[in-house]
Amino acid sequence: MTHRLIPPSEPQGGDVSWWTARVVAAVRWASGTVPGWLIPLLGLVLVVAGCTSSSGPSGHGPPGAQGHEALPGSCTHTITRADDVPAALDAAAAGDTVCFSGGDLGDTDLVMTRSGTADAPITLAADGATVQEVQIKADHVVLQGFTVAGGGGVLLEGAGITARNNTVHDTEQGGITCDPCTDSTIESNTMTHVASNGINITGQRITVHANTISDTVVSRHGGDADGMRFFGSGHRITDNTISDISAEGYRSPPHPDCFQTLDNSKPPTFDVVISGNTCRNVDAQCLIATGDQDGNRAAPDGVPSITFVGNQCANNGAQAVNIRHWPNVVVRQNTFSGPNLTRAVLISQGSTGCTVIGNTTTRDRPTVEVDGSSRPGSHVDNNTPS
Numbered sequence: 001m002t003h004r005l006i007p008p009s010e011p012q013g014g015d016v017s018w019w020t021a022r023v024v025a026a027v028r029w030a031s032g033t034v035p036g037w038l039i040p041l042l043g044l045v046l047v048v049a050g051c052t053s054s055s056g057p058s059g060h061g062p063p064g065a066q067g068h069e070a071l072p073g074s075c076t077h078t079i080t081r082a083d084d085v086p087a088a089l090d091a092a093a094a095g096d097t098v099c100f101s102g103g104d105l106g107d108t109d110l111v112m113t114r115s116g117t118a119d120a121p122i123t124l125a126a127d128g129a130t131v132q133e134v135q136i137k138a139d140h141v142v143l144q145g146f147t148v149a150g151g152g153g154v155l156l157e158g159a160g161i162t163a164r165n166n167t168v169h170d171t172e173q174g175g176i177t178c179d180p181c182t183d184s185t186i187e188s189n190t191m192t193h194v195a196s197n198g199i200n201i202t203g204q205r206i207t208v209h210a211n212t213i214s215d216t217v218v219s220r221h222g223g224d225a226d227g228m229r230f231f232g233s234g235h236r237i238t239d240n241t242i243s244d245i246s247a248e249g250y251r252s253p254p255h256p257d258c259f260q261t262l263d264n265s266k267p268p269t270f271d272v273v274i275s276g277n278t279c280r281n282v283d284a285q286c287l288i289a290t291g292d293q294d295g296n297r298a299a300p301d302g303v304p305s306i307t308f309v310g311n312q313c314a315n316n317g318a319q320a321v322n323i324r325h326w327p328n329v330v331v332r333q334n335t336f337s338g339p340n341l342t343r344a345v346l347i348s349q350g351s352t353g354c355t356v357i358g359n360t361t362t363r364d365r366p367t368v369e370v371d372g373s374s375r376p377g378s379h380v381d382n383n384t385p386s
Helices: 016-030 038-052 082-091
Strands: 077-079 097-100 109-112 122-126 130-137 141-144 147-159 162-164 167-169 176-187 190-192 197-209 212-214 226-233 236-238 241-245 259-262 272-275 278-282 287-290 306-309 312-314 321-324 329-332 345-348 355-357 368-370 379-381
Touching (some): 082 097, 226 241
Parallel strands (some): 077 097, 109 130, 147 167, 162 176, 190 212, 226 259, 236 272, 259 287, 272 306, 355 379
16 A cells, blocks of 8 residues: 655744654654655655744744744733734733734734833734834833834833834834933834934933934925934944935935934933944934034033944045034044045034044045134044044
8 A cells, every 4th residue: 555645734934843743743654654765754854844944033933924033932912903902002011921913913003001110021022013103101111023114113202111123114204213211222123214213212321222224214294314313311322233315316305314413402412322333325424413502501511422432434425423512522433434525523613522532534534623613622633544
């Protein structure tokens, strides 16, 4: 008698455990009914199944339908229908993990007002499932693994919020906005073709780490197209990549910058460190800080307002760093290589007490220009060229 192996249909995602069970069962069955030489081939099927199946970045299982990370194994509830979202969010309690999966959520706005605690945050986790917009007005909430498209992006307000491993694209306004936030983290997110800015933070002690921003555009209401805007104190902006923001194709061209702050109706900005970032093919500045309203006067005396250190700037503007009416900026150990630079660092209009040391500018263009009104308290040294 001839026997045929007819396994049931393969599950979605190439589940290794499913293949393991099927092949082991097949080997046991086949050992008494087919020649011995076939058994090693069945073992090879097991190896190939394990090697070719895919799992999410955590390595704990198959990826979700959107090809992103797997859902955590600790889901308190798993939501697949848009109609179930409001009740699930309203019922969430400290320590819960509410998971989202499937293709029925694309028109959904996630509105979260329930708080976790510092020791037991509420986690909202997705496997790449797409929603239209996320609004979190709560404390100690984690947002991870979502695709957000078509709406207002990700809007965060509170303390102890974390947004990580999300993809935001084609929004009507910014990518991720944290305003106001305290002791919060935005890390490892990707923002593409969002309106106005990729990330916008206001508050105290916000960490912005290892995010990727590209192709920001002007919103339908006009305005600018920037990589990142920052306001407040104690922020740490590290190891981000911002690229490919163009001023072309607009009736009224924007002024694209990688990093921007200003003092128009904004809180004082000080003790902000921007380090290890890459800015390339952005049509204006790598960093611009302008205090045209009151010169950031509410910042404390003797404290660096911005420390800009160890960054790679290959922007397309006439300067990489533009400091105007903004005292106490430190620009240190950066590399400037923009194709259109006339100087790398421009410090002007009363930006006193600034330090520019140890920077390198390519193609023998001057590294720093400080106007007369900004020279009191300035320290310029060891730049190449000088």
